[in-house]
Amino acid sequence: MEAIYYVLLWLCHRKCAHCDESRFRPYFGAEQARLIDEMRDAFPRVIANLREKMTYLDLADADEHGQLREKPGRVILSSGETLLKQVTAAWS
Numbered sequence: 001m002e003a004i005y006y007v008l009l010w011l012c013h014r015k016c017a018h019c020d021e022s023r024f025r026p027y028f029g030a031e032q033a034r035l036i037d038e039m040r041d042a043f044p045r046v047i048a049n050l051r052e053k054m055t056y057l058d059l060a061d062a063d064e065h066g067q068l069r070e071k072p073g074r075v076i077l078s079s080g081e082t083l084l085k086q087v088t089a090a091w092s
Contacts, residue, residue: 008039
């Protein structure tokens with residue numbers, strides 16, 4: 001697998017100028033706390049289930065013998081909300 005796109009949290013404040021996502025909405029109070037708890041509880045389980053060796057065979061890059069080259073995979077982290085005060089406080 002070349003990449004895993006991991007959205008840590010969807011505690012969206014809906015204020016990013018570039019965003020056109022309509023599925024999420026701002027969360028406040030108890031609902032916000034519930035989502036933060038859900039993220040914190042899920043994180044260790046997600047990490048525990050990652051492969052020990054994350055590599056992939058690049059279909060577009062073969063060596064002189066025709067063997068596909070093995071390349072390192074990536075985990076792409078998304079979610080600027082993890083920098084919100086409410087979220088960082090939950091990690092401490």
